[in-house]
Each structure stands twice: as C-alpha cells, then as structure tokens.
Amino acid sequence: GQNIDQPTEMTATEGAIVQINCTYQTSGFNGLFWYQQHAGEAPTFLSYNVLDGLEEKGRFSSFLSRSKGYSYLLLKELQMKDSASYLCAVEDSNYQLIWGAGTKLIIKP
Amino acid sequence: NAGVTQTPKFRVLKTGQSMTLLCAQDMNHEYMYWYRQDPGMGLRLIHYSVGEGTTAKGEVPDGYNVSRLKKQNFLLGLESAAPSQTSVYFCASSSGAEPYNEQFFGPGTRLTVL
Numbered sequence: 001g002q003n004i005d006q007p008t009e010m011t012a013t014e015g016a017i018v019q020i021n022c023t024y025q026t027s028g029f030n031g032l033f034w035y036q037q038h039a040g041e042a043p044t045f046l047s048y049n050v051l052d053g054l055e056e057k058g059r060f061s062s063f064l065s066r067s068k069g070y071s072y073l074l075l076k077e078l079q080m081k082d083s084a085s086y087l088c089a090v091e092d093s094n095y096q097l098i099w100g101a102g103t104k105l106i107i108k109p
Numbered sequence: 110n111a112g113v114t115q116t117p118k119f120r121v122l123k124t125g126q127s128m129t130l131l132c133a134q135d136m137n138h139e140y141m142y143w144y145r146q147d148p149g150m151g152l153r154l155i156h157y158s159v160g161e162g163t164t165a166k167g168e169v170p171d172g173y174n175v176s177r178l179k180k181q182n183f184l185l186g187l188e189s190a191a192p193s194q195t196s197v198y199f200c201a202s203s204s205g206a207e208p209y210n211e212q213f214f215g216p217g218t219r220l221t222v223l
Contacts, residue, residue: 004151008149031209033209041216041217042113042199042214042215043152043199043214044214045211045212045213048208050208050209087151087152089152091210095210096154097154099151099153100151101149101151
C-alpha cells in the first residue's frame with residue numbers, strides 16, 4: 001500500500017528553527033510537495049523536490065532523499081504566522097498526489 | 110483573478126438528500142480535482158478531470174458523481190447523502206505543465222450530513 005508518515009503535532013518557539021519530517025512508501029515517485037494550511041483555509045504550495053538534495057526558498061527549505069524515502073521541511077526564524085499545518089504529498093506513478101495527514105505546528109512566543 | 114472558487118461555503122443536509130458542489134477556476138487549467146479532508150487523515154482524492162468532458166475516479170469515489178461540461182467548471186454531486194460524507198471538500202486545479210504540477214486550491218466547502 002501507499003503510505004505517507006509525518007508527526008501529528010510539533011511545538012516551537014518564535015525565532016527558532018524547526019524541522020518537520022516526512023517518510024513515504026508509494027507506488028512510483030514523480031516528486032514530493034510541501035503545502036501549508038492555516039486553520040480553516042485552503043492548502044497553499046510551499047515547495048517541490050524531485051532530485052535528492054536541498055531546495056531553499058527564503059526562510060523555508062526542503063530536503064529529499066529518494067533512496068531513504070525521506071523528506072524534511074526546515075523553517076527558520078519562526079514567526080507567529082507560521083502556526084499552521086504542513087502537508088507532505090508524493091506524486092505517484094499515476095501522477096496523483098498521495099497526502100500525509102499533516103503536521104500541526106504550534107509557535108509559542 | 111479569483112483563482113479557484115467554491116459554492117457553497119457551508120451546507121447542512123439530512124441523510125438521503127442530494128446536493129451539488131460547484132467549483133470554478135479562471136486560470137485556464139486543464140486538470141481539476143475534488144478532495145475530501147477529514148480529521149487525522151490526509152486529503153483523499155474523490156474524482157478528477159484531465160480536460161473538458163473527461164472525468165476519472167480517485168481513491169474514494171463511491172457515493173459521488175462529477176461532471177466537467179465546461180473547462181472552467183467541475184461539479185461534485187452527492188445523490189443520497191450519508192453521515193459518512195460529513196467532511197470538508199476542496200476543489201483544486203492545475204495546468205499539468207512542467208517542471209511540476211502545482212495544485213491550486215479553493216477555499217473549501219464544509220458539509221454536515223445529519
């Protein structure tokens with residue numbers, strides 16, 4: 001079966017750094033996405049990885065290791081507005097997205 | 110540009126009632142999707158469309174039907190609602206273009222079936 005695992009909830013302090021992990025087992029791999037979803041709102045795109053390595057985009061970075069079936073999202077200089085759920089999704093061999101349940105990130109002052 | 114819009118935003122149904130959720134996009138995207146999101150679970154694909162006049166089943170299609178008569182619209186129908194269909198429904202669209210197929214989401218419809 002297909003499976004995406006990520007922690008249910010994490011807590012971090014404003015100004016700090018947090019790493020959200022995602023492991024996956026899917027039938028085929030055409031790329032991995034991270035989306036951000038604020039409570040009661042729609043998911044919005046953050047990043048995409050298809051090759052191994054780190055992709056940096058401002059305060060956010062995403063890493064992929066295809067051999068390990070592993071990715072992480074790194075958020076630096078945390079701000080209160082970063083309080084949200086972070087969704088990991090893998091595009092499988094049918095070009096459909098398989099989604100993790102999301103990690104709820106709580107930022108404390 | 111409005112992006113992806115959904116109608117209605119909230120709805121309460123009684124078991125056995127029917128309804129249609131409307132999704133519209135103004136980005137000229139070929140691909141459109143209907144997902145449901147339940148607590149503790151990832152987004153699950155109900156149906157999708159790769160172009161006007163085409164539809165296909167996703168992971169959880171039972172109890173739902175869809176139509177894509179116009180490129181910009183994707184309708185999701187519940188013929189006989191059941192309490193298990195209480196959920197938040199998201200529509201999304203994408204261009205399918207390289208280098209990656211980013212999906213753009215509507216604001217969601219919160220459906221309660223009593």
